[in-house]
Amino acid sequence: MIYREAGQFKTSYLEDGQIFPIRQDRIAVALLLLIAFVVIPLAATPYFFSAILIPFLILSLAALGLNILTGYAGQLSLGTAAFMAVGAFASYNFMLRVEGMPVLLAFVLGGICAAAVGIVFGLPSLRIRGFYLAASTLATQFFVVWCLTKVPWFTNYSSSGVITAQQVEILGFTFDTPARKYLLVLSIVCLLALAAKNMVRSTVGRSWMAVRDMDVAAEVIGFRLMRTKLTAFAVSSFYCGVAGALYAYCYLGTVEPEAYNLDLSFRILFMIIIGGVGSILGSFLGAGFIVLLPILLSFIVHATGLPNQVTSNLELMVFGALIIFFLIVEPHGLARLWQIGKEKLRLWPFPH
Amino acid sequence: MKRHITRLLAGTVVAAATAITSITASAQEQFVPLLSYRVGPYASGGSGIFGGVIDYFNLVNAQGGINGVKITWEECETEYNAARGVECYERLKKKGGGATVVEPLSTGIAYGILDRVAVDKVPMTTMGYGRSDAANGKVFPYVFPLITNYWNQAAGMIKYLGEQAGGMDKLKGKKIVHLYHDSAYGKEPFPVFEAYEKQLGFQLIKIPVAHPGNEQNSQWLQIRRENPDYVILWGWGVMNAVAIKTAARVGYPREKMLGVWWAGSEEDVIPAGDAAKGYSTMTFNTPGNYPVLDEIRKKVYGAGKGNLADRDRIGSVYHMRGITAAILWTEAIRKAQDKYGKGKVMTGEQVRWGLENLNLDDKRLRELGALGMLPPVKTSCEDHEGSGAVKVQTWDGKAWKAVTPNWVIGDRAMIRRMVEESSAKYAAEKKITPACLPG
Numbered sequence: 001m002i003y004r005e006a007g008q009f010k011t012s013y014l015e016d017g018q019i020f021p022i023r024q025d026r027i028a029v030a031l032l033l034l035i036a037f038v039v040i041p042l043a044a045t046p047y048f049f050s051a052i053l054i055p056f057l058i059l060s061l062a063a064l065g066l067n068i069l070t071g072y073a074g075q076l077s078l079g080t081a082a083f084m085a086v087g088a089f090a091s092y093n094f095m096l097r098v099e100g101m102p103v104l105l106a107f108v109l110g111g112i113c114a115a116a117v118g119i120v121f122g123l124p125s126l127r128i129r130g131f132y133l134a135a136s137t138l139a140t141q142f143f144v145v146w147c148l149t150k151v152p153w154f155t156n157y158s159s160s161g162v163i164t165a166q167q168v169e170i171l172g173f174t175f176d177t178p179a180r181k182y183l184l185v186l187s188i189v190c191l192l193a194l195a196a197k198n199m200v201r202s203t204v205g206r207s208w209m210a211v212r213d214m215d216v217a218a219e220v221i222g223f224r225l226m227r228t229k230l231t232a233f234a235v236s237s238f239y240c241g242v243a244g245a246l247y248a249y250c251y252l253g254t255v256e257p258e259a260y261n262l263d264l265s266f267r268i269l270f271m272i273i274i275g276g277v278g279s280i281l282g283s284f285l286g287a288g289f290i291v292l293l294p295i296l297l298s299f300i301v302h303a304t305g306l307p308n309q310v311t312s313n314l315e316l317m318v319f320g321a322l323i324i325f326f327l328i329v330e331p332h333g334l335a336r337l338w339q340i341g342k343e344k345l346r347l348w349p350f351p352h
Numbered sequence: 353m354k355r356h357i358t359r360l361l362a363g364t365v366v367a368a369a370t371a372i373t374s375i376t377a378s379a380q381e382q383f384v385p386l387l388s389y390r391v392g393p394y395a396s397g398g399s400g401i402f403g404g405v406i407d408y409f410n411l412v413n414a415q416g417g418i419n420g421v422k423i424t425w426e427e428c429e430t431e432y433n434a435a436r437g438v439e440c441y442e443r444l445k446k447k448g449g450g451a452t453v454v455e456p457l458s459t460g461i462a463y464g465i466l467d468r469v470a471v472d473k474v475p476m477t478t479m480g481y482g483r484s485d486a487a488n489g490k491v492f493p494y495v496f497p498l499i500t501n502y503w504n505q506a507a508g509m510i511k512y513l514g515e516q517a518g519g520m521d522k523l524k525g526k527k528i529v530h531l532y533h534d535s536a537y538g539k540e541p542f543p544v545f546e547a548y549e550k551q552l553g554f555q556l557i558k559i560p561v562a563h564p565g566n567e568q569n570s571q572w573l574q575i576r577r578e579n580p581d582y583v584i585l586w587g588w589g590v591m592n593a594v595a596i597k598t599a600a601r602v603g604y605p606r607e608k609m610l611g612v613w614w615a616g617s618e619e620d621v622i623p624a625g626d627a628a629k630g631y632s633t634m635t636f637n638t639p640g641n642y643p644v645l646d647e648i649r650k651k652v653y654g655a656g657k658g659n660l661a662d663r664d665r666i667g668s669v670y671h672m673r674g675i676t677a678a679i680l681w682t683e684a685i686r687k688a689q690d691k692y693g694k695g696k697v698m699t700g701e702q703v704r705w706g707l708e709n710l711n712l713d714d715k716r717l718r719e720l721g722a723l724g725m726l727p728p729v730k731t732s733c734e735d736h737e738g739s740g741a742v743k744v745q746t747w748d749g750k751a752w753k754a755v756t757p758n759w760v761i762g763d764r765a766m767i768r769r770m771v772e773e774s775s776a777k778y779a780a781e782k783k784i785t786p787a788c789l790p791g
Contacts, residue, residue: 050468051442055435096781142562149539156781159543159774160483160536162463164781252434253467256536259434259460261563295439298429309399309661312390312429 003345019197036186041179049178050251052292057182057189058246060287063271064196064280065239070269071278072200073232074212075125076133079140080240080268085260086114086144087241088163088248089154095166096156103168107188107245114241115234117144122233126226129215141262148257155257162256165249181250188246192239197280199235208232212278274326276335285334289326294319380417381424382685382697383448384409387440387456389432393564393589394458396619397670401457402427403659404674407666408682410652410659411644418685419695424448430461437461438468445472452703453477453681459537470494475704479677480505480613480636484540484767485774489708489736490786492775496707496736498680499636499729502612503770506541507762508742509610509634510548513582524553527580531571531587531595534560538586543770565591572598585611585633592620593628600627610634610744617669621747632746632755636726637672639745639752643721644675669752676726683720684710704789708733727759733788740764 003024010016020026044053066080091110095101121140125133148154149161156163168175168184175184199205207228210218219225248255267290275286297318301311330337344351386405389398409423417423426447428440437456441464445451451474456462462482469476470493477496478486484503486495500508513528514520530545532538538560549556557578559571565587572595575583583604585595592615599606607630611620616633624631645667652658653666665671681703688698688706698706712729727741741759745752779786 047442047446051439055439146534149534149536160540162483162536164467164778166781167783252438252464254463256460256463258535258563259463263433291435294436302428308388308427308429309390312431315429316391 003342003348005346017201019201033190036190037183041183044179044182046178049182052295053182054178054185054251055247056287056291057185058243058251059268059271059291060284061189061192061246062240062243062268063275063283063287064193065236065243066268067272067275067278067280067283068196068200068208068239069232069236071272071276071282072205072212073208073229073236074215075122075229075232076130077137077140077236078134078262078265078269079121079137079144081244081260081262081264082140082144083114083118083237083240084244084247084264085148085257086117086237087111087244088255088260089148089257090114090241091245092163092165092248093154093156102170103166103249104170107242107249110245111238111241114244115238118233118237118240119230122230122237125229125233138262141265145257145260160256162254163248164254165252168249175250185246185250188242192242193280193284196239200280204231204235209278270323272333274323274333276333279333279335281338282333282335285338289334293322380420380695380697381422381448382418382452383450384423384425384681385441385444385447385451385454386425386427387430387437387444387454387458387461388427389430389458391429392431392433394432397614397617398432398457399660400617400619400665400668400670401674401677403665404671404676405455405678406659406674407648407652407671408644408675408678410657411648412678412682414651414655414657418682419689421685421689421695421697423682430456430458432458432460434458434460434464438464441465441468445474449697450474450700452698452700453684453707455479455677455681457481466495472700473704474700475707477677477680477707479673479680481537485771485778487735487737487771488775488786489731489733490775490788491779491784492736493733493789494704496731498707498731498737499676499726499739500742501737501740502540503544503767504737504740504762504764505612505634505742506544507548507764507767508740508760509584509612509762510545510552511762512634512744512756512760513610514552517581520552526554526582527557527578528554529557529559529575529578529580529583531559531561531575531583531585533565533586533588533591534562537588541586544767547766547770561587561591561595563591564589566594568594568598572602572604575599575604576602581608583609585609585615587612587615591615593623596621596624596628596631600624606631613742616745616752618665618752619670626749628747629749630746632744634742635669635745635752635754636739636742637669637676638724638726638743638754639669639672640724640754641667642723642725644679644725645672645721647721648675672725675722679720679722679726680707680710680712680729683712683716687711707731708736708789710738740767 005022008023020029062080062084069075069077087110090113091106094106094109124136155161175181207223210223211228271286271290274289276282297315301315386402388402413422426444428444430437430440453475455477459481462478475494477498479498482497484501486492486497487501514523517523545556561568561571587595609631611633613634616635621628684703684706685698687709688702692702708731710729710731714728717723727739729738731738741761743754744756746755
């Protein structure tokens with residue numbers, strides 16, 4: 001009843017092509033942004049910023065990167081964490097070795113380095129597909145982490161391969177408190193998410209989807225496979241690289257290459273599977289599920305007062321059961337669930 | 353099912369009730385967050401060490417606390433995962449009147465909260481792991497790699513191997529394999545080994561093992577081909593047992609293998625079975641039985657408050673390591689109380705001072721019933737480690753036995769130089785002016 005688009009007419013192409021064609025959606029998104037940018041910074045505690053919101057946003061960005069590659073362009077990848085590592089270590093080196101390097105530029109350059117690595121490791125995708133490609137992207141994961149521990153130059157000859165992120169300072173303003181870091185991360189994530197949304201609605205995105213659905217057919221109708229697949233790898237790796245840099249600079253502070261291990265790659269892959277493959281919203285929902293749910297569960301389970309040996313295991317069991325439950329209820333992910341809910345809401349209260 | 357739910361609800365009510373009582377009684381309680389891990393691949397270490405910490409806390413509380421101040425704690429499951437650990441730290445740091453000391457027992461988590469502890473003024477101990485250069489308290493005022501760090505351990509290893517060979521100069525021309533976990537942890541001792549390699553003239557061969565290390569055939573074939581005089585095993589988790597078993601399979605004598613202290617617990621050797629007999633490792637606890645363990649058996653387990661599910665694990669390597677950590681913390685709190693007021697709850701800053709001015713000599717250790725269990729520890733602003741001493745223990749098939757009667761100390765002057773250099777670099781990167789904090 002409330003969520004109904006009756007009476008909303010589109011009279012220009014511009015209106016027809018907007019991201020949120022329904023007025024209620026626009027209001028909801030505006031409200032969400034208002035809450036994220038104004039209410040939360042005023043209301044949340046440092047715990048919320050530094051333990052929940054910042055990692056959630058950063059991993060959402062990484063999931064978004066993977067979703068571009070896997071969800072939109074159909075190239076399965078297990079190297080997400082490696083691209084994040086490239087972004088982080090490249091940004092660190094730009095900051096360290098170039099005097100007066102602005103930190104935002106370092107993030108972008110880190111992302112570009114990740115994109116370059118992504119293109120190189122995306123080359124096999126021209127010949128192999130599906131699971132075989134996933135296995136070959138595993139090489140990225142192992143090669144990058146190995147390379148970072150092996151070549152001491154990347155870590156500025158730190159004996160243990162650990163880097164310490166420099167202070168984040170933009171135009172003389174230092175982002176040192178959790179709230180400031182949150183705002184920085186939020187702004188970057190919003191900008192990149194908007195860019196991603198527009199990209200997947202444009203020629204580039206459509207070419208990715210054509211390749212995903214059937215690459216031979218896409219080639220026949222005139223998409224250049226090499227360019228399409230490699231731009232998908234480049235854009236996806238750029239997103240992951242920026243996420244990795246933020247992970248180091250705005251979240252952990254001091255990182256070892258091991259922080260970007262295969263485990264993280266898998267976690268990000270699970271995020272898009274649970275959240276919804278081929279959906280921008282799904283990346284955020286999935287990250288929420290994988291990052292926030294275990295924390296919530298640990299709060300609930302520990303409140304039962306059972307001994308710790310039991311609660312720690314219970315937490316994992318409940319989490320696993322929930323993953324299975326959601327995948328059975330909706331194999332296409334939480335984003336699809338949301339979409340179905342929206343359609344039902346539009347008809348409610350008169351479904352027929 | 354219904355009964356289960358009622359029981360669960362009852363549990364919640366009890367938990368809530370205890371939470372409320374603990375708030376009302378918190379005037380005389382010192383809160384310590386425990387970032388424990390009881391699930392995942394490293395659960396055996398986590399449950400032993402945090403079990404030991406909790407057992408000792410219970411013992412202290414049963415004996416009336418620290419000058420009347422009871423210790424409270426709350427556990428948070430980190431799964432040994434850096435992100436979860438950071439979340440746990442952030443969740444618990446303000447609880448119970450504020451965290452006063454934290455021990456993440458994971459290098460990844462320790463790095464994740466390294467910058468945060470200095471801002472929050474919560475001292476962090478990294479007993480036997482973490483950044484070695486944090487021993488310099490002028491640069492890392494809030495980090496305490498207590499007793500000893502990886503570099504001192506590496507120096508101790510070379511010293512011990514030198515003694516085995518019949519003198520440090522006898523190591524010349526010998527081949528030593530460093531079989532390491534391919535991560536920051538395994539690479540940590542490189543500078544020390546490389547410095548000794550140059551100084552003593554032995555040949556160092558570094559062989560990495562990729563995480564988790566449950567397949568080491570190629571590495572051990574290489575070792576057999578090289579036929580080194582000694583193999584240093586710098587492993588963690590499943591890698592250790594696999595290394596010992598594979599060594600047995602390729603016929604490399606376990607007597608020539610020397611493990612790091614994270615490769616030296618019952619959990620590392622029992623899975624390897626008979627293959628582990630004769631294998632030795634470093635340790636900073638002397639295996640054996642001590643009065644403090646008897647006290648824990650009597651007063652904690654006797655009262656049904658023991659944390660370990662299996663009573664046989666009392667006094668095991670990990671359990672003893674947990675007790676050691678808890679002894680050092682409670683002594684630091686006691687020391688801080690001497691300065692800032694007996695019977696008062698100490699803040700993180702005050703505990704930091706206590707940790708920086710620890711003086712656990714043989715006399716005090718005897719009083720605690722832990723003489724010989726850990727080396728004497730005396731910290732200062734320059735030396736956040738306080739000892740640097742290690743021991744070597746050998747597995748005889750049933751139990752660990754100390755082989756070195758005295759504590760082994762490597763070339764501390766050299767390690768100190770390296771700590772200075774490395775921490776100076778960190779200070780320059782972070783724009784820190786090294787200085788001691790006022791008490």
